[in-house]
Amino acid sequence: MAKRKVSNLLALAVLSLLNERPMHPYEIGAVMRQRGLADSIKINTGSLYSVTEALVRNQLIEPVETLRDTKHPERTVYAVTPAGRTEFLEWLRSLIRTPFKEYPQFAAGLAFMGHLAPREAVALLAERCKLLAADVAEIRSAIEATAKFVDRLFLIEQEYSLTMREAEVKWLHQLIERIKDGTFTEQKGEQSAWKITHPDPMRPH
Amino acid sequence: MAKRKVSNLLALAVLSLLNERPMHPYEIGAVMRQRGLADSIKINTGSLYSVTEALVRNQLIEPVETLRDTKHPERTVYAVTPAGRTEFLEWLRSLIRTPFKEYPQFAAGLAFMGHLAPREAVALLAERCKLLAADVAEIRSAIEATAKFVDRLFLIEQEYSLTMREAEVKWLHQLIERIKDGTFTEQKGEQSAWKITHPDPMRPH
DNA sequence: CATAGACTAGTCGATTTCGACTATACGTGT
DNA sequence: ACACGTATAGTCGAAATCGACTAGTCTATG
DSSP states (O other): OOSOSSOOHHHHHHHHHHHHSOBOHHHHHHHHHHTTGGGTSOOOHHHHHHHHHHHHHTTSEEEEEEEEETTEEEEEEEEEOHHHHHHHHHHHHHHHHOOOOOOOHHHHHHHTGGGSOHHHHHHHHHHHHHHHHHHHHHHHHHHHHHHTTSOGGGGHHHHHHHHHHHHHHHHHHHHHHHHHTTSSEEEETTEEEEOOOOOSTTSOO | OOSOSSOOHHHHHHHHHHHHSOBOHHHHHHHHHHTTGGGTSOOOHHHHHHHHHHHHHTTSEEEEEEEEETTEEEEEEEEEOHHHHHHHHHHHHHHHHOOOOOOOHHHHHHHTGGGSOHHHHHHHHHHHHHHHHHHHHHHHHHHHHHHTTSOGGGGHHHHHHHHHHHHHHHHHHHHHHHHHTTSSEEEETTEEEEOOOOOSTTSOO
């Protein structure tokens, strides 16, 4: 994510909600959680205030009033600026259009999987399959339960999440099979070991 | 990713490479790039040194010598400690076993897609499809080219990457179809608009 | 009535991330 | 000879991220 003045996705959420109406940061956090946005965008209180400041500094939002209420701490209400509205829409477009490079943790794990014995790798992958399958079931029922009172438009992202997990489970099954069937391994004595035919400095053992 | 003393995936790469042999950070960076690890783990020079310091601070690696060479700047060589070896393996296991929550940028885009007109959304999604398809083709040829001299074990992560992109392309096609076929939309005058039947504060317009 | 926990709205300081920069050496082209 | 680009090995300072903490109010419970 290059060149954006503020790039934390929290800022996108802030811009989106302020597009609806002015709010103070605590309220933004509460609405995000209420709407399940915390599922797509990581919320951290410190970052929410920090991002809000950055948006102000870059004139994408501005403070419009400060409310005092004997019952509550003082709160500052922000509204989006025209520049902020523009940034929001452009950012949103680029998020939908451009498949930006991601660095999923599992990919890093796979890159170093050769450090583990094939047998152990298979066990771990199988466990991952189980956990993902549970995720899949959970997302499924959440979608069904929510579909009763939420428009499908707002379930798209859960469906995406579901699809990607299902694809991973499927691939994992295949990977496990291939490890077991000897595609990646060879027998060394009683143990099966990764098949390494290029013992050069390219990769570990 | 909770509780790890050092959690940047760069640190995992450092631990992995130092498991092979002692190296200085610049060399670690170079080897990572040479091996294509920069594809799975984001490298930033400042972070590499910072992460190295954090690993030292937490006694997962230690400096073993400082080399001076009239041609090159002074360099500090680090080696992994027993605790570092243990941490590496446990971290690796957890990366493979546990599907930790990720926050892909596209998911955030989908969460707010309702802010765009359906027509525009479709155009953007179609563009994304194209870009992803190009990624798919590229990864495919990279795998084929590399398979000639790299063991399959070391291509697993590229295959994962390929699979996930293919799944996304497929799903995108379906999503586009569903937007076009009226699943998500309704006619409002001459324009098609998102079908919103719950105009409550749950979501934007 | 007192206490504990949750809620409200934010702060704080430590750590991490980022990307430009430093300074030297070498190779290449003009 | 000079300029430029690349390689070597790292530094630096600004900004971002994180998660615990602050302080007051309200509610429920004993």
